[in-house]
Amino acid sequence: QVQLVESGGGLVQAGGSLRLACAASGRTFSTLQMGWFRQAPGKEREFVAAISRFGRFTDYADSVKGRFTITRDNAKNTVYLQMNGLKPEDTAVYYCAAKIGGAGFVRDYDYDYWGQGTQVTVSS
Numbered sequence: 001q002v003q004l005v006e007s008g009g010g011l012v013q014a015g016g017s018l019r020l021a022c023a024a025s026g027r028t029f030s031t032l033q034m035g036w037f038r039q040a041p042g043k044e045r046e047f048v049a050a051i052s053r054f055g056r057f058t059d060y061a062d063s064v065k066g067r068f069t070i071t072r073d074n075a076k077n078t079v080y081l082q083m084n085g086l087k088p089e090d091t092a093v094y095y096c097a098a099k100i101g102g103a104g105f106v107r108d109y110d111y112d113y114w115g116q117g118t119q120v121t122v123s124s
Contacts, residue, residue, distance in 0.1 A: 022096030
């Protein structure tokens with residue numbers, strides 16, 4: 001069983017930055033493909049970013065391209081989401097997710113394990 005614990009959320013003004021972290025345990029981290037999703041009030045959970053097992057491949061939602069960066073440190077069993085140029089519309093609960101196999105990575109049902117989420121609030 002994989003456990004995921006997010007940290008780094010908070011309140012920031014528009015244009016500011018935050019870095020989220022997600023620490024994984026319970027399985028060799030390099031066997032996991034990782035993703036970040038977010039869910040705003042009244043909206044469905046949506047894909048934000050994904051990274052392959054050794055970080056060679058990344059992908060982003062169009063809404064965050066050029067502003068957010070996903071990275072991972074397999075020695076620390078941690079995946080990060082650096083968020084720059086934050087906008088009020090980025091306000092949401094951000095979830096870390098892990099998947100063991102399969103080709104897809106942008107749908108929430110592609111993932112096997114989820115963290116509890118961390119709140120990000122961007123004020124205007």
